[in-house]
Amino acid sequence: MSSSYKRLTIKRFPRVQERETxxxxxxxxxxxxxxxxxxxxxxxxxxxxxxxxxxxxxxxxxxxxxxxxxxxxxxxxxxxxxxxxxxxxxxxxxxxxxxxxxxxxxxxxxxxxxxxxxxxxxxxxxxxxxxxxxxxxxxxxxxxxxxxxxxxxxxxxxxxxxxxxxxxxxxxxxxxxxxxxxxxxxxxxxxxxxxxxxxxxxxxxxxxxxxxxxxxxxxxxxxxxxxxxxxxxxxxxxxxxxxxxxxxxxxxxxxxxxxxxxxxxxxxxxxxxxxxxxxxxxxxxxxxxxxxxxxxxxxxxxxxxxxxxxxxxxxxxxxxxxxxRHAAALAEREMAKSGRIGGPVGSDGGPRSVRTGTARYFNRGKTEGAGEGDVKVASRKSRAIASYDESLRKFRFREALDRGLATGSPLVVAALLEALTERGALEKALSGRDAAGLEPVVAYLARHLTNPRHTEQLIAVTSSVLDMYGDVVASSPKALSLFAKLRAQVKREVGFQKDMLSMLGAMDGVVCAAGDGRGGDIGGVPP
Known part of the structure; x- marks a missing residue:
């Protein structure tokens, strides 16, 4: 059964990586x-x-x-x-x-x-x-x-x-x-x-x-x-x-x-x-x-x-x-890569070449790391199934969500929430929690609700949590403080949106006025 289970696919967002020269x-x-x-x-x-x-x-x-x-x-x-x-x-x-x-x-x-x-x-x-x-x-x-x-x-x-x-x-x-x-x-x-x-x-x-x-x-x-x-x-x-x-x-x-x-x-x-x-x-x-x-x-x-x-x-x-010492080690690796080693100097004034048939000849390059411009071939080693994948495979949805939250990775949690939604199991994963079990869920929502990458997904999750636990939040002071933090985040985001709408209205007025003065068009933008 484990062979037929499709592991959770974690979303990878584009990231600029500067290669160290x-x-x-x-x-x-x-x-x-x-x-x-x-x-x-x-x-x-x-x-x-x-x-x-x-x-x-x-x-x-x-x-x-x-x-x-x-x-x-x-x-x-x-x-x-x-x-x-x-x-x-x-x-x-x-x-x-x-x-x-x-x-x-x-x-x-x-x-x-x-x-x-x-x-x-x-x-x-x-x-x-x-x-x-x-x-x-x-x-x-x-x-x-x-x-x-x-x-x-x-x-x-x-x-x-x-x-x-x-x-x-x-x-x-x-x-x-x-x-x-x-x-x-x-x-x-x-x-x-x-x-x-x-x-x-x-x-x-x-x-x-x-x-x-x-x-x-x-x-x-x-x-x-x-x-x-x-x-x-x-x-x-x-x-x-x-x-x-x-x-x-x-x-x-x-x-x-x-x-x-x-x-x-x-x-x-x-x-x-x-x-x-x-x-x-x-x-x-x-x-x-x-x-x-x-x-x-x-x-x-x-x-x-x-x-x-x-x-x-x-x-x-x-x-x-x-x-x-580090510089000497780098030089040694460069010489090993080219089939030469340190030590005695050859007749040409450079390091002595490795003699074929010796142990150093057969071991050359084993400790060499990838250099600039080298292509790294990904190894196909089998890796153990993640704990949240194991829970999903056994249909333990609440346990899978808890294990995903324990990783601290928003990408893992986002993939889990998407998989639970596709299976119709999101409410099962969120339900049946006491105050201690609710705290990590609300903490995650308060931390990532305003992140543009996850906002659309977390709005639906937040609505479900409020519908399920709105009446029992007062029983946990920590959960109540997390909900207060979540409310402050939402209020701040709504304020930003209002400011953006006000700016959009002002820009529309400027564009329309300029468009009327130029025959209804400014720089290809319709009035």
Missing amino acids: AEARYWRNFTNPEVQTHNAPVSCIHFSATAPHDFAVTCSTHVSLHAAVTGRQIRSVGRFDHVAYSAQLRSDGKLMGTGDHTGTVIDVKTKGILRAFREHKAPTRVVRWSCDGLQLASGSDDKTLRLWDLPTSTAVQVRQGHADYVRALAASPSSPDTWISGSYDHTVKMWDTRQPKRNVLELSHGAPVEACLFLPGGGLCVSAGGNEVKASVWDLLGGGGGRLLHTLANHQKTVTCLALDGTGSRLLTGGLDRHVKIYNLENFKVVHMLKYQAPVLALALAPDNSSLVAATTDRALTIRRRDL
């Missing part, structure tokens, strides 16, 4: 964020290019150096008389350039100030090392850029092309003579130190520039900031001569900071909308997004992509670390 899995691997609270908002974060990739944090009147592995502070440099705005470690990690009311070069190991630059007439907002580490440039609120001679602590070049504060500066990764600067005068200027008279290229960003950087190779640059909420990608050396290639307008508020990942293939932008967005530089599309608890002021990613550090306006420094 490999890119999303990679960035979600930055787990367990560690939040450190400072005494003021952090204004600058910079990772050392040399392992172990420690990072410098600029906050208030001090700059601290943190270990990349633990995030703990290694040492603090507290020798500033004014607020420090920027700090950048040289590529070897031994020296650090800083900017406060002046500019300084500090020995990271001894914390001693080796050079001090005092020619700026306003605070030094940004300092950057050249790609060869032999030159230091600074931008200031006095609207100038200065290139410093380290042995003499004097400026060998002074650039005065900007008409407002200079807040962004970047050194070319391919030439120690090429720089770009961004200012609140809405421009990005490209400088060549071999041409001391003027800038070689000027780009109009259209808003105050908060950050700028070169993309790998030095042929493209990115500028960000302003009320227009955009990051612009510029072609510096191509035939366009500063042609705008792409505008990234995915933030809802001002973009405050930019960063590149260690591979140079992903661009990270942080903004006052509390989001960090990650772009693929091949097509400039957003591949992932991270949300923070407050507007983002500064952002940096370790050169080996092991740590992501962001600073927010609530004085928090959030450190996310990538789970390298």
